[in-house]
Each structure stands twice: as structure tokens, then as C-alpha cells.
Amino acid sequence: MQKILVEGGNLLKGRVKISGAKNSAVALLPAAILAESPVTIEGLPDISDVETLSHLLEEIGGVVTKEDDQGLTIDPANMTSMPLPNGKVKKLRASYYFMGAMLGRFKQAVIGLPGGCYLGPRPIDQHIKGFEALGAQVTNEQGAIYLRADELRGARIYLDVVSVGATINIMLAAVRAKGKTVIENAAKEPEIIDVATLLTSMGAKIKGAGTDVIRIEGVDQLYGCQHTIIPDRIEAGTYTILAASQGEEVVIDNVIPQHLESLLAKLREMGVEIIEGEEQLTVRTREKLKSVDVKTLVYPGFPTDLQQPFTALLTKAQGTGVVTDTIYQARFKHIDELRRMNAQVKVEGGASIVTGAVQLEGAKVKASDLRAGAALIIAALMADGITEITGVEHIDRGYERITEKLLALGANIWREEMSEQEVEQFQNS
């Protein structure tokens, strides 16, 4: 087990290249189950979620081959509807996409309830509502979801909650259903468009991805194809926040700036200078930052996945900022850790209230989840002295080579193996 150490204070300067989107990758890989011949996905991020999903694809009989340029080819020809009730499915959230994809291809699946970041309750009732509407029988037996259908039939499905996972999962099953499916109140995140683009290249008929009504005409067969993933808007947002907090001038390459408009607007309000290129952002901070309030919303609103990193930045700004998370009202585990670093933050209801312009101090802290980890790294880069961050396995689920990328920008950051005693303390904390 490793920990990350950061000596704060260095100003960041240079360029950083953003990797492929985690939240696309984790759906694109299971989508390959639906094809009859090999699917190649290019530009995948080198993160542990991708590795775990590749192993799961192999467990059900897929042949996964590494390509140049971080591509993977998945040959689904010999896959079976092997049950996956336990094991790796519990390591990440997106294993739930095996439900939709295996239901679509085999008309049956047994998948353990997913893991992923604990952000308060994360039900999957809307996924199940969608599968049932398509004709599947769904039961929960000892923590695994059993799905079975004699035939999948297209249906009109209204999502009671706007859900990224449910929208994609229903799309995965519906592309192989008989007839027409309409998903109403669908999520509009760019990752949904990316998955729909892959499915369309495989032969699916999908209209409206990226709007709140998606129409799907089921087809009998899907085929292999080649697809290049979109850049990770959350990783890009994290580096943008990082550059705003401790950057002299940082150029962020391989970005779709339109995917980050809500964040960029808030940063500009704070006094950060951002120049948007076609696939690039240049971030400069010349003046003292002013606090702002943010409220997370579904896309194109401010993303919940950037709420925690943004809170770390607010500790530097003049004034008080309120961060309200309307998606996950319990996504505040990073706050206690930021407090250990001298941050003046309190949580009230579904919001954190940050009193800014405070000098953070290095401390021993624990990343409780992926974006809490990103928030702690940002705080550590601004802090006086050395910060030790445990819970690195969460960070490695979603940030490719984060220590190397930051080192190249001039940060003083490194990894160390934890001693046996530290591992024990960590596991008991």
C-alpha cells in the first residue's frame, strides 16, 4: 500500500495532458459485450477502474488485448453469461454496466451490487425500473442482482431521477430489445454521448443522446468497431482548479472546453484568467482570488465530481464561499481532513461553508474517496510543509499517473510504501 507525500509551496508551471474520460471508459468497456466481433477503444486512461473492468471482461470469456496509444481491443465472441456476484464487481461503481450489457446480449445476468466512492446512499432503483420496463425480471438475492428476460421489448421509460448510470445502463440493454425505447428525463452528460457514439458505430440506432429524451430502435446484432474516447472533463477540471490555486501559468492539453463551462465561469468570477483554445486551456492567476458560492447540478451544471477539489481552492480565496451538493448530500468526508490542515470549513445541511484566505498547514490526512483525494492534493500543494495522504487507491481509480503529471508541472510530490504499522493504523481508522 502506498501513500502520497507533497511538500507544498511550489508554483506550478508548464503543460499537462489530460487522459481519456474515466466515466466514459467504464461504460465503453462493458458496451463491447454487446458486439459479435472485436471492439477497439483508443485513448483509455491508465487507471485502476479500467484494469478492474478488463479483468471482469476476461472473467466472462472476453479476450482483451493491449494496443498502442493506450488502446484495448475486446473480442467478445466467446463471452458467456457467467455470474459475477462477488469479487472485482464490488471494487468500483461502474460494474453495474455489466447488468445492461449482459442483459442486452444474453438476456440474463447475475451481478453483485456495485462499490465505488461512498458518497452517501447510491441506489440503483432507476436502472432496475428501466430493465423491468424492457421485460426483465429483476431480483436482489444476497447482495447480487439477478436479471432474466425471455425477450427484451422496447418501452417508454421516464426516469424519476436524472441518472447518468441509469441512462447508460438502459441504453445498453435497449439497443438489443425488440422495437422502440424512449428514455425520458435522461441525463445529458458528455459521457452519454460518447457511449451512444460507440454503440452507433457498432450498428445501434440511437437518437437524442445528450438531450433529455433518447430514442432507441432495437437491432438484432451489433458488430465490432474502433472508437476514440473523449477527454476526461473531471480530470481537466481538477488540473484547472489546481492551476488556479497554485499555478503561475499552466497549459492543459486535450480538453473540450465546452464540457467545463460551469467551472470556467466560476473560476473567472473568482479572478482566474483562462484562455480557451480549441482543445486547450491556459490558466493564469494574477490577482487575489475572491470567494464564490457554487451549487452542484446535473450536466451542464457544476459537476458534483469537482465540488470537493473546488472547496480546497476556496480556502485560498478572500471571503466566505458556500458549496452546496444537490446530487450527493453527504459528499463532505474531505472536510474533516481539510480541517486537519487548518482549513476553516463547516458543514451545514448539504453544504460546506468555507472561510477563505487561510494558510493551510501540512498534515497526515486520509482520502476517503476519489475526489476527496484530489481535494487533499490541491490543499497539500498550497500548504506550508509536508502533507501525507493515505487512501491512494481511491485516487488511482480515476487519475492517471497523478504524481508524475504534477512533478512535471514543478510540484514536489512523491509516493512511498506504507510501513506495516501505518497500514494497520490506516485500516483501523
Ligand SMILES: CC(=O)N[C@H]1[C@@H](OP(=O)(O)OP(=O)(O)OC[C@H]2O[C@@H](n3ccc(=O)[nH]c3=O)[C@H](O)[C@@H]2O)O[C@H](CO)[C@@H](O)[C@@H]1O
Ligand atoms: C461511473 C460514473 O459515471 N460515475 C458518475 C455517475 O455516477 P452514478 O451514475 O452512480 O450517478 P447518478 O447520475 O446515477 O446519480 C445521480 C443521483 O441520482 C440518484 N440515483 C441514481 C440512480 C438511481 O437508480 N436512483 C437514484 O436515486 C443518486 O443517488 C444521485 O443522488 O454520475 C455521478 C453524478 O454525476 C458522478 O458523481 C459519478 O462520478
Ligand SMILES: C=C(OP(=O)(O)O)C(=O)O
Ligand atoms: C464518484 C465518482 O466515481 P464512481 O461513480 O466511479 O464512484 C467520481 O468519479 O467522482
